Amino acid sequence: MSFKATEMNKKPITYKHQAVHNVPVQSVRIQDTFWEPKLKVLREVTTYDVLNKFENDGALRNFDFVAEGAGGFHSGEPWFDGLIYETIRGISDILAVAYDEQLDHRVDDIIERIVRAQAAVGDGYINTYTTLDRPGQRWGENGGFLRWQHDVYNAGCLIEAAVHHYKATGKTTLLKAAVLYANHMSEIMGAPPKRNIVPAHSLPEEAVLKLYQLAQDEPELGAAMKVPFEANDYLELVTFWIHNRGNHEGRYSHGGEYAQDHKPVLEQEEAVGHAVRATLLYTGLTALYLCTGEAAYLETAKKLWDNISYQKSHITGGVGAVHHDEKFGANYELPDNGYLETCAGAGMGFFSWNLFLATGESRYIDKLETILYNIVLAGRSIDGHKYFYENPLVSKGGHNRWEWHSCPCCPPMIIKILPELASYIYAYDNKGAFVNLYIGSESELTIGDVPVTFRQQTNYPWEGAVNITVTPEREASFEVRLRIPEWCDQHVIRVNDQAVSFELENGYAVLSRAWSPGDQIQLALEMPVHLVEVHPIVTTHADKAAIRRGPVLYCLESVDNEKFLNDTVLYTREALRENHMERKLPLNPVFETEYDAGFFDGAVLVRTKDEAGNPLTAIPYPYWNNRSRGTMVLWLQHEHPVQQEGWEQKLYRTIE
Ligand SMILES: [Zn+2]
Missing domain, CATH: 2.60.40 (Immunoglobulin-like)
Structure with a gap:
């Protein structure tokens, strides 16, 4: 069966209390020289690359083992089911925009394998890791460990993928699996006598709300699929999840702050813990406001967003500064070698978009734009099949995109957010x-x-x-x-x-x-080259400035600036100073810009001189590590007067 996107249901998932209406991806055609080539690589290279690598990992075979009921060891990490579903979600949006028969069939085959596995289990539940390696420990119960097993997270990924796949193709095979799964969770999770099970990794919150909205919009789908399809059950489930963080009655804590399980969400005011989990929780919290109109959800979401944006965001939009536990640092802890996982940046992008839908305020789009042009694009190589997990702002040369990873969570996140770009351009x-x-x-x-x-x-x-x-x-x-x-x-x-x-x-x-x-x-x-400074409380960046032009941050790579860069990056500031090797920008550098059509798919490069008069070439940060595996630096030495005033709702600003 084939379909044409234009014939499909063009109504996007829209929640009742949105201040602004969103448009579906398939109602926008992107025609430009910047994004079009990158989306083509996504469609033609990245999607197949990721599916092939999951197949090679044995991650898809896990479904076959479950379907066959003959056992077999689980391959990959417990959350690989979820990553495969996320990839299906992203590919669905791609298919909605540009139908591709081969990709459509490829996804249908995978959905077949998922559905066979679910049918073999029998009650709607499917998590290949738990079924194969920890039978009897569903949801981390009976001595299991939900935070490791990812049962609820994987369920959420399946449900979200199913809604997107249905919206893109009109097919209901995966949707029926999702409804069976959501119904199963609704039956067992909730206030007593149901069980206190809440996600140890967020994402299911908004996923199940998308299903809730679909059940409201198209309740007749239930009869067509011959399954109960009760919107209110799904809303109740998500409300339970949001309100029972911090309530450890009858269950283990998911690690307290690590998984935002230290107190009820409405009492959380500082973004803490694992940054991907956090940003996806806040995305779901905002979606719950969009569904219910309950002001407290929105107020909390805005507080958390302000905390991240004005105290915990790197200049590229990257979040989650600390390697250990992949977590947020303290307020104003913004080291250049910060962890800044691609997934956390994308999660912050989804969170920002939902807050835009709730408020119609441009600052949320400003953040989303910074993330798209810097973190998301940096996360994938220009050729489309190598990826960054971490996005530091400095490299001594050892940080390179990998072909694949033992935890390949970032490529599916890129496949999810890039096609959504089309739906972010306009609203009404x-x-x-x-x-x-x-x-x-x-x-x-x-x-x-x-x-x-x-x-x-x-x-x-x-x-x-x-x-x-x-x-x-x-x-x-x-x-x-x-x-x-x-x-x-x-x-x-x-x-x-x-x-x-x-x-x-x-x-x-x-x-x-x-x-x-x-x-x-x-x-x-007007789009001049700006030098940008950070809030003076960030002492690590006193006497430093970053080059920005429009929404794009610039960096220096050693391939263009060997002497400047190797001295700057490889030695401590103290050593550089002692040995008179310190290299800095003059107070008022002169910048020249040049559009280089041959720089990948074309880019504006920035040229200037250091204080000693040596020429420097800065390139767009998202393009670094595509030509060489050398050193890189974004924040440059620059001595300028410190201004203590005027920093309300600002973490970065142009040096005047
Ligand atoms: Zn990731």
Whole structure:
């Protein structure tokens, strides 16, 4: 069976209390020179690469062992089931945008194997590790260890993949498996007399809420699949999970702060513990607000986001500074060799997106943009089949992308978030449209009852000029909100070549007028090279600055700057100073930019000179470690006056 995305259900999962409506991935076509080649590599290289490597790991064979009921040792880590499901979720979104028969069949074959394994177990439960290696210890009970077994996490990944696969293809095979599984969990987990089982690794929270929303939107699917499909059961399950963190009655703690299981979520105000778990928990918490409208969930989510953004984020958007336990550090603990797992960055991206849906505020998109252009893109090699787990801001030369990993969680996360990019570009509410991201693209939104086509042309992020053609079906009055990025100091907006006045609201320039077919918005975002400093409380970065242009951070690699870099990276500051080897930027460096069409799929490079007059070349941070395996540094020595004022809701800012 084949399908055409355009024929499929185009309604995305939308929660009741969103301030802003999202659009489905398949209603946006990305046409540009920056993202299009990267998404092509994702579709044609990365997806197959990841599926093949899981097959080679024996991770898919685990399902066959369970289906055959003959035993056999589990291959890989207990959470490999979940990683395979996450890959299916991402591929589903890719298929929704660009149908690919081979990929569609490949996924169908895997789904067949999953469903056979689930049927062999019999009651909806499926976790190949527990079934093969720890029978009798489901959910970590009877002497098991849920934090290791990942039963609930894997279940969540399956459920989320199923919703995305159904939305993309209209097929219900995996969805039926997900409903059986969710029903099984609803039966056994909850307040007494049910059992106190909560996820030891978050993700199931939002996953089950997506199923809840689908059950609300399309309750008739239950009869079609011949399974009970009760929305309220799913909402109740997630509410139980959120409220019973910190309640260890009848179960072990999942490691306290490590898994955000130290106290009830609504009492948590500081982001602590394992950063991937944390960001996915907060994503689910925000989704629970979006489903219920309960203000306390949103207030807590915003507090946690503020804590991460203004006290615990690296300049690239990376989070989770500490290697041990892959966790958040203390406030303002932002070492250059921070851990910064690709997955944690993506998790922060999902969290930020949900907060945008809840509030319509641009600062959440600013964060998402920083993460997409820096952490997510750095996480994968340009050729699409090597990956970073950690994303430090300095390297002495030993940090290289790997072909594969004993814990290959990051590649599926990249496969999940990159296709979602299409759905982040535009959004709308009853007053008009939001243009969040500047990416060459075309989309049709319905504003009021008027279909409106938006067509963006831009060379962003290398240039700040954006042209948007607005074509309503007939003349109509509505707002177009253009995000003014946090990094941008100067911007000019014209409509049909005429300067226009506008209000700034929640970080958006609001253009309110009667629009006629073919109206042109010309947005010019000034995009100079900036030097950026960090909050003075971060003492490790006194006398340092980072090069940023637009949303992209720049770094120096030894392949271009051997002398400067090797001295800077390989010796301590004290040693450099003592031996007069300290290399720094002058107070007011002159920057020159050059678009190099041959630098991978094209990039703007930045050239300047160090204090001694030696030439330096800076490249976009996400492209590092693609040409050489040398040293790299992002924060550069730069002595500038320290400003103690004006740091409210800021961790980084341009040096004036
Ligand atoms: Zn990861």
